[in-house]
Structure formats: structure tokens, C-alpha cells
Amino acid sequence: MKNYGVFDIIGPTMIGPSSSHTAGAVRIGKIARSLVDDSFFKVSFHLHGSFAKTYKGHGTDRALVGGILGMNPYDERIKSSFDIAEKNNIQIEFIEDDLGYVHPNTVKIVFQYKEKDNYYIIGSSIGGGNILITNINGNEVEFSGNYPTILVKYNDRKGSISRISSILSNNDINIATMKVSRKEKIATMLIELDSPIENKIINKISLLDEIIYITGINSIER
Amino acid sequence: MFNKGSELLKLCKDNDKKISEIVIKSEMESSDITYDELMNKMKEVLKTMDKSANSALNKEIISVSKISGGNAKKIENYKDNGKTISGDLINSAMAKALSTSEINASMGKIVAAPTAGASGILPSALLTVKEKFNLSDENLIHGLFAAAGIGEIVSKNATVSGAEGGCQAECGVASAMAAAAIVELVGGDVESSFHAASFALINIMGLVCDPIAGLVEFPCALRNASGVANALISADLAMAGIKSIVPFDEVVDAMYKVGKAMPESLRETALGGIAATFTGNEIKKRFE
Ligand code: SF4
Numbered sequence: 001m002k003n004y005g006v007f008d009i010i011g012p013t014m015i016g017p018s019s020s021h022t023a024g025a026v027r028i029g030k031i032a033r034s035l036v037d038d039s040f041f042k043v044s045f046h047l048h049g050s051f052a053k054t055y056k057g058h059g060t061d062r063a064l065v066g067g068i069l070g071m072n073p074y075d076e077r078i079k080s081s082f083d084i085a086e087k088n089n090i091q092i093e094f095i096e097d098d099l100g101y102v103h104p105n106t107v108k109i110v111f112q113y114k115e116k117d118n119y120y121i122i123g124s125s126i127g128g129g130n131i132l133i134t135n136i137n138g139n140e141v142e143f144s145g146n147y148p149t150i151l152v153k154y155n156d157r158k159g160s161i162s163r164i165s166s167i168l169s170n171n172d173i174n175i176a177t178m179k180v181s182r183k184e185k186i187a188t189m190l191i192e193l194d195s196p197i198e199n200k201i202i203n204k205i206s207l208l209d210e211i212i213y214i215t216g217i218n219s220i221e222r
Numbered sequence: 223m224f225n226k227g228s229e230l231l232k233l234c235k236d237n238d239k240k241i242s243e244i245v246i247k248s249e250m251e252s253s254d255i256t257y258d259e260l261m262n263k264m265k266e267v268l269k270t271m272d273k274s275a276n277s278a279l280n281k282e283i284i285s286v287s288k289i290s291g292g293n294a295k296k297i298e299n300y301k302d303n304g305k306t307i308s309g310d311l312i313n314s315a316m317a318k319a320l321s322t323s324e325i326n327a328s329m330g331k332i333v334a335a336p337t338a339g340a341s342g343i344l345p346s347a348l349l350t351v352k353e354k355f356n357l358s359d360e361n362l363i364h365g366l367f368a369a370a371g372i373g374e375i376v377s378k379n380a381t382v383s384g385a386e387g388g389c390q391a392e393c394g395v396a397s398a399m400a401a402a403a404i405v406e407l408v409g410g411d412v413e414s415s416f417h418a419a420s421f422a423l424i425n426i427m428g429l430v431c432d433p434i435a436g437l438v439e440f441p442c443a444l445r446n447a448s449g450v451a452n453a454l455i456s457a458d459l460a461m462a463g464i465k466s467i468v469p470f471d472e473v474v475d476a477m478y479k480v481g482k483a484m485p486e487s488l489r490e491t492a493l494g495g496i497a498a499t500f501t502g503n504e505i506k507k508r509f510e
Binding site for chain 1: 245249252253260263264266267270285286287289325326327328329330331332333334335336338339341344366367369370373374377378382399435436437438439509510
């Protein structure tokens with residue numbers, strides 16, 4: 001028998017009409033924004049499956065835009081996110097797309113820049129406001145955004161995992177989960193932490209020789 | 223801790239406490255939160271509920287999909303004309319329930335209770351009773367804890383999801399939560415709260431989930447209006463001394479089994495019921 005608290009029953013306080021279409025979409029957008037350089041001038045949302053079919057009626061479009069503007073899931077400005085984007089000179093575009101064998105509520109968010117290449121993030125809203133980020137600009141990942149998360153790509157060498165994890169433990173940071181995958185000589189590590197990520201930790205890890213890419217994503221409120 | 227209605231009832235009786243008091247105590251123990259913190263959190267919840275239940279009464283709020291809206295204001299005006307059939311209280315309650323539903327469908331802020339689709343029922347029920355009996359916000363906050371206790375029991379032993387149990391599990395459970403809370407607020411005993419909750423579930427047992435185009439609007443908003451009426455009359459039935467022959471836990475179990483027996487087309491898939499009517503399908507096409 002699952003346990004329920006008072007606020008699981010009377011709650012969450014949320015922006016309607018549905019947690020998977022509003023809160024989930026805002027959270028995907030917000031995480032995506034936290035992963036990119038915010039000088040983008042245009043954002044294209046490629047909507048897949050039931051997201052593509054129902055986004056207008058459910059307001060998923062406004063929720064996604066609210067997210068890339070940095071709003072939280074309970075922000076009452078989500079309703080007017082299109083106007084706010086326009087005021088900030090951010091162009092918005094929605095494309096119904098087929099993203100392959102992915103969850104029915106999936107979106108690919110492509111950030112476009114004047115002076116550099118596009119950058120994209122793919123995420124799914126999997127119910128009750130929960131999400132999964134599955135791709136960061138071509139890197140396959142899988143994390144929920146419920147915990148502070150560090151994503152590291154590195155040339156796999158002996159001892160890499162322990163070098164990275166000892167930086168964390170030396171700074172008194174507890175690892176909640178850790179996943180490592182490897183393609184040829186390049187490994188990708190996803191670490192979910194119990195405490196917020198500070199820049200100095202990211203900087204320290206990035207000084208290790210083998211690191212190709214590292215980013216820290218703080219958890220996104222529910 | 224309590225898992226069943228019978229356990230909650232026993233705790234209340236053994237300690238000579240109200241449902242809300244036991245729920246508050248158990249929440250403090252299980253989530254390691256102080257009394258004041260808990261009260262403040264629920265105060266915030268009540269604030270949001272109060273706002274959503276009133277914001278669409280004087281202003282026409284249209285949904286994001288544009289298929290519905292403006293009905294809370296209609297019924298509020300109608301009530302003010304003094305020619306209602308079922309009386310001011312019921313009409314005012316329906317207006318408040320529709321208000322929250324319309325705020326939800328227009329991407330406004332609401333509190334899921336127990337879900338977003340059924341979010342209009344509990345706020346409206348409590349606010350309506352507050353007006354009639356001159357209750358305080360503190361009273362209402364206690365009412366919310368009593369309601370949560372009923373919702374917890376249903377969640378543990380059955381479901382509050384339309385996809386799993388149909389609308390009886392969303393709007394039905396919201397009405398049951400509200401009915402039990404109302405009885406406590408007007409001074410009924412703990413048994414009567416459980417009878418009221420049972421009546422609310424029995425009255426709509428078998429209600430299917432069939433939202434047009436999968437949007438939480440039609441028939442959802444209507445069921446919030448009828449849901450609050452269900453809560454109010456169930457509380458009256460219990461306050462009159464009528465008893466449910468079948469105890470609450472068994473009613474919950476029956477509701478769960480009925481939900482499981484429903485075909486998938488009647489559980490939030492928008493493939494049956496009102497959603498699958500000719501008009502329902504025509505509206506759906508607009509979003510494809
Ligand atoms: S019909 Fe379905 S979606 Fe609408 S309120 Fe009832 S359970 Fe929720």
C-alpha cells in the first residue's frame with residue numbers, strides 16, 4: 001500500500017488544466033533553458049505524438065514557452081507566455097513532428113542563435129508533472145530533473161569514475177544515483193545529487209584531463 | 223496512522239477527537255512537520271482555493287481551447303435574480319465549483335483536490351458552508367484536513383484517477399471528501415462524516431470519465447457543479463440521522479471494483495460516453 005500525505009490529496013497547487021500538459025511541459029522547457037546559452041533569438045518546438053495532437057487545447061504550447069522563459073510550473077504568467085516571449089524578442093515556432101520511438105508526450109526544443117549553431121534538448125512528460133530528459137544536443141541521457149544532476153562526457157581512462165566521485169565526496173556532496181555508459185572510448189556519466197550544484201564543483205571536475213564536456217543542472221521545482 | 227476508514231473512526235473514538243485532529247496528528251508524525259508549519263501550508267492552499275472559486279463569478283473566463291467558459295458567471299447572475307429552482311445555496315455552490323473549473327481550463331492557478339479535473343468541488347463546498355454558518359478560515363482549514371483524511375483512505379485502498387476508476391474516482395471522491403468535511407464543520411459526529419462520504423460515493427457510483435477531446439472541460443465542469451450539490455445533500459442526509467447500511471470501507475472497495483470493470487473507453491481515453499458522441503467527435507476534430 002502506497003503512502004499518501006495530506007498534500008498528495010489536496011495538492012499540488014498548480015496551473016491548469018493538467019499536470020502532464022502544464023507542469024511537465026514547463027519543467028522540460030525550464031530544464032532546457034538552464035542547459036543552453038540564453039542568447040537565443042528563436043526557439044522551435046517539435047511536438048510528437050499526443051503532444052502534437054493536443055497541444056493547442058491543453059495549453060502545452062504556452063507551458064513550454066513559459067518554461068524556456070524560466071518560469072516555474074505554478075507561475076500565473078504561463079497563460080501569457082507568448083506575449084512575454086514577444087516582448088523579449090524571442091521568436092517561437094511549433095512544428096508537429098515524428099520523433100521516432102519515444103514517449104507520446106515528447107518535445108524536441110531547438111534553440112537558435114545568430115552567431116552559432118543550434119542546440120537542442122529532447123524531453124518527455126511522463127505523467128503527474130514528472131518528466132524525463134532524453135537527449136541533450138545528440139547526447140543520449142536519461143534524467144528526471146527531480147535532483148540536481150551533473151552530466152559529464154569524458155575520454156574513458158582508468159580511474160576516471162573515482163577521480164570524479166572523489167571531487168564530490170571531498171566537497172561533502174552525496175551522490176543519489178550514478179549512471180555510466182560508454183560508446184567506443186567516450187563515456188557519459190549522469191550523477192544525481194542530494195544537494196544543489198555549485199559552479200566551483202563543476203569547474204573542479206572540468207579541470208580533469210579527460211573531460212570533454214560537463215554541465216550541471218539544478219533540480220526544477222514541481 | 224490509519225489505512226482504512228474503520229481505523230480512522232476507531233482512532234477518533236478512542237481519543238475522543240475529530241477526523242481533522244487525527245489527520246493533523248498523523249501528518250505531523252509521518253512528515254516531521256510542526257503544527258504551525260502544517261497550518262500555514264494549508265492556509266496557503268485555502269487562499270488559492272478561495273481565489274479560484276471566486277474569480278470567474280463576475281468575469282467571463284474562457285478556456286484555452288475556447289470550447290467552454292463563462293458559465294460560472296451565468297449561474298451567479300441567475301442566482302442573484304432570485305428565481306432559482308433549487309435555491310440560492312445550491313446555485314451559489316454550483317457557481318463557485320464552475321469558477322474553479324473554468325480557472326483550471328484557462329490555465330489559472332488551482333489546487334488539485336484530489337485531481338485538477340475535480341478541483342472545483344471541495345473549495346466550493348467549504349466556502350458555501352462557511353457563508354451559511356459564519357465559519358472562520360481556521361474552521362475551513364480543519365475541514366480541509368478532514369477531507370484529506372477521506373481522500374487518503376480512498377487513495378490507499380482504491381484510486382482517485384479517472385484513467386483508473388472513471389469520474390466516480392475523481393468527482394465522486396471529491397464529493398465524498400467534501401461531504402465528510404461539511405459534517406464535521408457543522409458539528410456532526412465522526413460516524414455521520416463517514417455516512418456522508420459513503421452517500422456521496424454511492425450517489426454517483428459508476429460515473430464514467432469521458433472528456434470531449436480529452437480536454438478537462440465538458441462534461442468535467444458540469445460534474446463539479448453536480449459534485450458539490452452531491453456533497454451538500456449527502457451531508458444533509460447524514461445530519462438527518464440516515465445511516466449507510468454498507469460501511470464506508472466497503473463502499474470504497476465497491477467503487478474501485480466498478481472502476482476496474484469499466485472498459486478503457488470510459489476511463490479518460492475520450493473514446494466513449496459524451497466524448498464519443500457525434501458532437502464530441504466534431505469538437506475533437508478541431509484539435510487535430
Ligand atoms: S470526466 Fe474524467 S477528466 Fe473530467 S473530471 Fe471526470 S474524471 Fe476528470
